[in-house]
Amino acid sequence: MNYVELDNYSRKWIFTHASMPVTESDLALIKPFTQARSAQIWGEHVSRQSPDADHFEKGDWAHNDKIWSQAIDWQAAWDSDEPELPEEMLAFLDWEDNTTVYFCYEKYNVIETKWDVFKRNWKNFLFFDDGPMLLGRKKSQAVWFSSKGTFRLANR
Template structure:
């Protein structure tokens, strides 16, 4: 079993919060991974040595500051009444809506969903913005969100 039931997920409230409820069809496609599966994906695609984005070190592809873009604001779009994904993100990421994506909060906390679901509900995912990374299955592009309201993008190794 690779998934935790959403009802058992400790951060379920970010998807069921009264101020920003997620539609039932999208909720079905938001799949928190077990700690073991999260750790495996983190090791394979993010880091074999660092538990979260605050602790990348030499040897982690994400540690290389030269691969990252300049920081781009996402907070302003999050604060407005529109739900549209910031254009700065949609101009960078042109994945099909059915592309499997992983929203990686940290080594033991990753959510699998589809790019279309993420685009519609990105504000919910970013209730926790302590350095999460978004990667796509079989995709090189990655987004790294910061709690200061910005994101950077790069192509991962």
């Protein structure tokens, strides 16, 4: 079994919070991985050696500062009443709505969903903003979020 039932997910509340409820149809497509599968996804797509974004080292593709864009603000869009992602991110990620995406909080906490589900509910995912990465399966683009209210874009 690769997934944890959302009801048993430790951060379930970020998707069921009264101030930003997620529709039942979207909840069904937000699938947290087990710790073992999260570690496998993290190792294949993010880092074989670092457990989280604070500890990237030489050898991690994300450690290469030259591939990353300048920091772009996401906090203003998150704080606004508008649901859209920042336009710079949408312009960079030209993914189909049904693209499988991985939202990687850290080595043992990765969620799989679809790009359209993430776009509709991105504010929920960013209740925890301590360095998560958004990756598309079989896609080269990556987004790295910072708790400073910014994100950076790269091709890995």
